[in-house]
Amino acid sequence: MTRLSQYLLPTEKEAPADAEAISHKLMVRAGLIRQLGAGMWSWLPAGWRAHQRAVQIIREEMDGIGGQETLLPLLQPAQPWRVSGRYDIDELFKLTDRKGADLVLAMTHEEAVTTHVAQTVRSYRDLPLILYQFQVKERDEPRPRAGVLRTREFVMKDAYSFDRDEEGLAESYQRHVGAYDRIMERSGLRWYRVEADVGIMGGLGAHEYMAPCPAGENEVVLAGGYAANIEIASATAQPVSLPQEMDAPLSVATPGLSTVTDVAAALGVPDGALLKAYPVIVEEESERMVLVMLRGDHRVNEIKLAAALRARSRPARPEEIAQRIGPPGFIGPVGLDGRVEILLDDAVQEGSYVTGANELDTHLQGVRPGRDFPFQRADVRTVCAGDTIAGAQVSIEPAIEVGNIFKLGLRYSQPLGASFLDEHGQQRPIWMGCYGIGPARIAAAAVEQYADEHGISWPRALAPFAVHLVALGKAGTPERQAAEAVYESLLADGVQVLYDDREGNPGEKFADAELLGCPLRLTVGRRSLQSGEIEVQVRRGRQAAAGLPLSAGAGELAGAVDALWRALP
RNA sequence: CGGGGAGUGGCGCAGUCUGGUAGCGCACCCGGCUGGGGGCCGGGCGGUCGCAGGUUCAAAUCCUGUCUCCCCGACCA
Numbered sequence: 001m002t003r004l005s006q007y008l009l010p011t012e013k014e015a016p017a018d019a020e021a022i023s024h025k026l027m028v029r030a031g032l033i034r035q036l037g038a039g040m041w042s043w044l045p046a047g048w049r050a051h052q053r054a055v056q057i058i059r060e061e062m063d064g065i066g067g068q069e070t071l072l073p074l075l076q077p078a079q080p081w082r083v084s085g086r087y088d089i090d091e092l093f094k095l096t097d098r099k100g101a102d103l104v105l106a107m108t109h110e111e112a113v114t115t116h117v118a119q120t121v122r123s124y125r126d127l128p129l130i131l132y133q134f135q136v137k138e139r140d141e142p143r144p145r146a147g148v149l150r151t152r153e154f155v156m157k158d159a160y161s162f163d164r165d166e167e168g169l170a171e172s173y174q175r176h177v178g179a180y181d182r183i184m185e186r187s188g189l190r191w192y193r194v195e196a197d198v199g200i201m202g203g204l205g206a207h208e209y210m211a212p213c214p215a216g217e218n219e220v221v222l223a224g225g226y227a228a229n230i231e232i233a234s235a236t237a238q239p240v241s242l243p244q245e246m247d248a249p250l251s252v253a254t255p256g257l258s259t260v261t262d263v264a265a266a267l268g269v270p271d272g273a274l275l276k277a278y279p280v281i282v283e284e285e286s287e288r289m290v291l292v293m294l295r296g297d298h299r300v301n302e303i304k305l306a307a308a309l310r311a312r313s314r315p316a317r318p319e320e321i322a323q324r325i326g327p328p329g330f331i332g333p334v335g336l337d338g339r340v341e342i343l344l345d346d347a348v349q350e351g352s353y354v355t356g357a358n359e360l361d362t363h364l365q366g367v368r369p370g371r372d373f374p375f376q377r378a379d380v381r382t383v384c385a386g387d388t389i390a391g392a393q394v395s396i397e398p399a400i401e402v403g404n405i406f407k408l409g410l411r412y413s414q415p416l417g418a419s420f421l422d423e424h425g426q427q428r429p430i431w432m433g434c435y436g437i438g439p440a441r442i443a444a445a446a447v448e449q450y451a452d453e454h455g456i457s458w459p460r461a462l463a464p465f466a467v468h469l470v471a472l473g474k475a476g477t478p479e480r481q482a483a484e485a486v487y488e489s490l491l492a493d494g495v496q497v498l499y500d501d502r503e504g505n506p507g508e509k510f511a512d513a514e515l516l517g518c519p520l521r522l523t524v525g526r527r528s529l530q531s532g533e534i535e536v537q538v539r540r541g542r543q544a545a546a547g548l549p550l551s552a553g554a555g556e557l558a559g560a561v562d563a564l565w566r567a568l569p
Numbered sequence: 570c571g572g573g574g575a576g577u578g579g580c581g582c583a584g585u586c587u588g589g590u591a592g593c594g595c596a597c598c599c600g601g602c603u604g605g606g607g608g609c610c611g612g613g614c615g616g617u618c619g620c621a622g623g624u625u626c627a628a629a630u631c632c633u634g635u636c637u638c639c640c641c642g643a644c645c646a
Contacts, residue, residue, distance in 0.1 A: 010579080010580095010596095012579085012580055012581090012595090012596085013580075013581085013595065013596080013607070014580055014581045014595080015580090015581090016580075016581090016639090017575085017580090017581065017582085017639085018574090018575075018638070018639040018640075019639085020639085020640065028580095029580095035638090037637085037638085038637080038638065038639085085646095086646070089646065090644090090645095091644095091645070091646085107646090108646090139645080141644090141645070142570075142643080142644050142645070143640095143642090143643090143644075143645090145639085145640085150645085199646055203646095217645090411646095472604075472605065473604075474604080504607090505603080505604065505605090505606080505607070505608060506604070506605045506606060506607095507605080507606035507607045507608075508606085508607045508608095509605095509606085509607090510605080510606050510607085511606065511607050512607085514606095523605080525604090525605060526604090526605085527605075535605095
């Protein structure tokens with residue numbers, strides 16, 4: 001039943017007042033989704049159709065690489081999570097049943113799937129194996145936002161690969177690269193596959209699939225063929241002109257000047273001629289303070305810093321800084337006598353810099369790394385505009401992460417005991433990979449990327465309906481009868497058609513059609529009766545296309561629509 | 570978790586400062602007109618003003634507490 005007079009499509013003229021993101025506003029206005037609570041969203045019929053179209057693309061590509069679809073429970077015993085070490089994650093929803101047993105709501109399904117594989121896979125003959133599912137994930141997000149872009153509950157396609165060795169994992173991983181590339185391509189999104197952080201747990205490799213759009217929470221760094229999440233991106237910094245060398249550091253009074261910009265301005269040097277000092281305390285090693293030094297015009301990248309330190313860290317508190325180094329705002333690397341390790345960012349070239357003097361209202365000029373302070377090197381800065389990679393300027397774009405693929409290695413198979421016997425009767429651990437993709441994010445990203453001032457403009461692969469048929473004129477009029485016939489004909493030939501058979505003015509109907517954003521709009525009105533043609537509008541760009549014959553033979557109309565359809569983006 | 574903002578009918582809002590009959594636009598229902606870009610006229614339905622407590626003759630409005638939602642940041646295995 002896809003008569004709009006009977007279909008639940010609650011469109012709104014005005015967006016919810018608190019919505020910011022385009023997809024949030026438009027998906028609510030178009031009647032696709034409704035909110036029940038923070039990060040809790042319902043999909044209404046048309047929205048769910050779009051979601052399920054993404055699901056079907058994913059399913060086909062997963063099946064194409066030999067994936068086997070399963071369904072694992074959302075509600076799970078706590079025990080495997082304790083074993084895997086993930087029970088203490090804040091985002092994990094925990095609950096207790098009536099008997100007092102600890103349960104969790106799964107945020108992903110490594111524990112469950114690995115448990116089963118540990119039970120059922122005994123031999124190398126059972127490998128490789130790819131299992132996947134579409135299942136709800138629950139995450140107690142600190143801050144859900146932007147409609148369905150970041151929610152506490154969402155459907156994810158999660159896949160897990162099981163291989164006998166690292167080479168096997170690499171092969172499974174490559175298959176997923178292929179499948180994911182095809183999924184993204186078929187969905188019609190603009191997308192990038194980028195290198196991604198493997199996390200503090202130390203995976204063996206990871207990529208993310210990013211859809212660039214303004215509401216994106218991530219940033220991707222692009223240059224030539226290079227594409228990486230800004231969390232791990234590296235690039236060559238723009239050179240900075242440094243002041244003249246000095247034989248030794250020279251104190252200079254900088255009363256009240258504690259920011260890079262103020263000091264640089266006062267001394268007449270560029271921001272990049274300063275060395276910014278960023279003291280951190282290494283987590284679980286509270287005695288260990290590291291002073292990260294980087295150019296004044298650069299920013300610390302916490303992910304890269306964690307990788308360099310092989311541990312998480314937190315910024316040192318003012319009292320810790322005062323006690324171990326000097327007055328906050330005026331600290332520097334000179335004269336610390338090994339009290340604090342110094343980590344110098346790779347972008348700091350040889351030369352003469354301005355640093356804090358570890359003395360109130362004072363800086364040092366002519367500080368030379370190596371001569372004036374000892375250091376270790378690491379790449380710990382965030383890539384910024386102006387950087388280059390192999391000579392090419394980087395561009396930094398916001399993007400939504402719609403999918404990620406990750407080489408887990410033995411991270412779960414070892415604690416959960418997933419192993420097999422090889423040809424020689426030797427027991428070996430199973431090498432695992434995990435592969436996630438969010439159909440809701442694919443849909444929302446499509447809305448973000450292609451919307452215009454009139455509403456959504458779906459890529460044809462994701463549209464809830466192929467055709468939005470608008471009938472003009474009152475019930476019982478000849479034009480309405482003609483529209484009915486067109487609807488019945490399309491329906492009979494299997495065209496996905498939404499038929500606007502409501503009583504209403506043309507303006508409302510056209511506006512709703514463009515808000516919902518189906519790729520083709522067909523209009524049947526009085527004019528059609530005169531011209532003998534069904535009017536066609538292509539949603540993307542809103543241009544009129546050649547009309548279709550109103551009196552077409554069986555299958556003819558559907559064929560013509562299909563031909564039009566195939567030419568669409 | 571830090572900062573900011575908001576809860577009044579389905580949506581968007583006014584009313585709160587200065588306590589005194591809960592209002593507007595849209596949507597919805599009924600009737601009529603109109604009929605190719607959210608049209609017009611008339612008549613209606615719908616809200617214990619987030620919740621609890623307090624002050625008062627009287628609370629959407631003042632006080633206290635609490636819950637919820639949004640935005641920015643932190644976080645995001």
